[in-house]
Amino acid sequence: MTGAGSLIRSAEVLVTSPGRNFVTLRLTTEDGVVGLGDATLNGRELAVVSYLRDHVVPMLIGRDAQRIEDTWQFLYRSAYWRRGPVTMTAVAAVDVALWDIKARTAGLPLYQLLGGASRDGVLVYGHAAGRTTPELFDSIRSQLAEGFRAIRVQTSVPGIDKVYGVSSQPPTGRYQYEPAHRAPLPVEEDWDSRAYLRHLPGVVEAVRAEFGAELPLLHDAHHRLTPIQAARLGKDLEPYDLFWLEDCTPAENQEALRLVRHHTTTPLALGEVLNTIWDYQTLIREQLIDYVRSSVTHAGGITGLRRILDFAGQYQIKSGMHGPTDVSPVGMAAATHLSLAIHNFGIQEYMQHSRLTDEVFRQSFRWADGHLHPGEEPGLGVDYDDDAAGRHPYEPAYLPFNRLKDGTVHDW
């Protein structure tokens, strides 16, 4: 396979905004084989564009596309400045594009190169939210009707104006919670941990009573609590058998989870903002979490995330890959191939993309009975439509941030 034909001839950084921004790296070999990688970092898209265009693309031209591990190590070590979301998203885009090329060259779907299928399909969870409990019930019913078999539940909280996970409009049709706002500056939201801790357990209790014992329910606390608050929430939610409580404390403090873990048997998921194996050293070795939330897109690609998940597997910790709409269809396809292949798969997040997005990224995955399957097309199974992409130029967009009632900036 190695030879002049597999040298990288071109590397293009593509930006499009079909409803939201996406950054895609497209590599083409001398033989004309094309590979795609997702490089979308929500709210910091152009930083990754520059990292790739200005610093990585010139180093890729003429490299052998077959040398995936060598290229990963080269990009990671030769930068000197290690880790971090911008770097690891850029590394991920190159890594995934190279895996796409290798699989397309072999004429096999990517999961076959990762060891083949370990299961028939990838269980995913959908998203429900409501400003009131009846609205939340309707949202859960519509997600069940879409075919989801596991559901993340988010609710408004009395006394808080805008809560993470809840749209200001009632949900209709395809559920698409999009936290990023197209605006030149981040939008300000408000937060009150005590009001949230008082309100949430009653809502989860009502959902459990309405939808029965079997339905896997998840919830995302989105980094807002102190360790002792998170410990209390985990305890309060124990009777309702959550599948997981996500990001209960800010993820960068690994030791915080010791305290939470000590007090509750509610399973914990963490790490969508973490991007290397080093960010998980304590979390995994001390078995402080149950699910790894990092995505292929933000954690160094298939190569980077598989390394983290192999480490996690030794401790019965499973995957729970981040899959919001800001992970592009290319990133979701890579995640689905990896989820199908690894042994310690847990669940995967899946938020259906908009129809405009699906016109730019043509996908070949299958969606049935609450499970995704990446399909049998060679490579990732995603094609990029330049004409459709060209109709949607980049628009600045930012995630919101939080202030407490007294004006203090809080974690969002």
Ligand code: EZ4
């Ligand atoms: O806030 O994707 O579990 N999902 C999440 C997401 C993240 C956004 C950040 O870009 O927490 O909604």
Ligand code: CO
């Ligand atoms: Co989350």
